[in-house]
Amino acid sequence: MVKAKYQAVLDLGEALKIQNGNVTEENGVLKIKGTANTPYEKNILWDKIKEIGGDNPSDVKANISVADESVYARHTVKSGETLGKIAKQYYGNASKYTAIFKANSDILKNPDVIHPDQELIIPNL
The missing domain is CATH 3.10.350.10 (LysM domain)
Structure with a gap:
């Protein structure tokens, strides 16, 4: 159920080619992990999460790291x-x-x- 709610985030992650992606659902909480290429791509993912779940969603936990911090x-x-x-x-x-x-x-x-x-x-x- 939660995974379906955040499917747009998962699709965006695929479009951005997020590396080492891992998505699990546990007790009604979607856990998303992966590495974005740049800070901008990480921000896009977070913006999509907030668009769906609000500023502080309790049904998703995301741990998105960045591969290249030297550029935005x-x-x-x-x-x-x-x-x-x-x-x-x-x-x-x-x-x-x-x-x-x-x-x-x-x-x-x-x-x-x-x-x-x-x-x-x-x-x-």
Whole structure:
């Protein structure tokens, strides 16, 4: 029953390719364990858990670790994106695009010019 309630979280974990995943149900509590690639992916999972169960759900226990804490996320540029749009997605603030530009100065020479399929580092702020 609890597993069905949180199926969207489990599906998201699969989509994010969470490593070493383990899900068990014990006495009406769903226990989720695994390793996200980046802090951003861990946050997405927690946001989904809270969306379903509220800010402090008692029917789920999640132990999500992070494989790479050196960056907040990694992002592959899609057609039509700008650094401002990408900053808004990850930080909620388009003006933080400068942090992304600085973190990728080895591949970006102008903050107004990015190309599809470039992999950008989204730095921890």
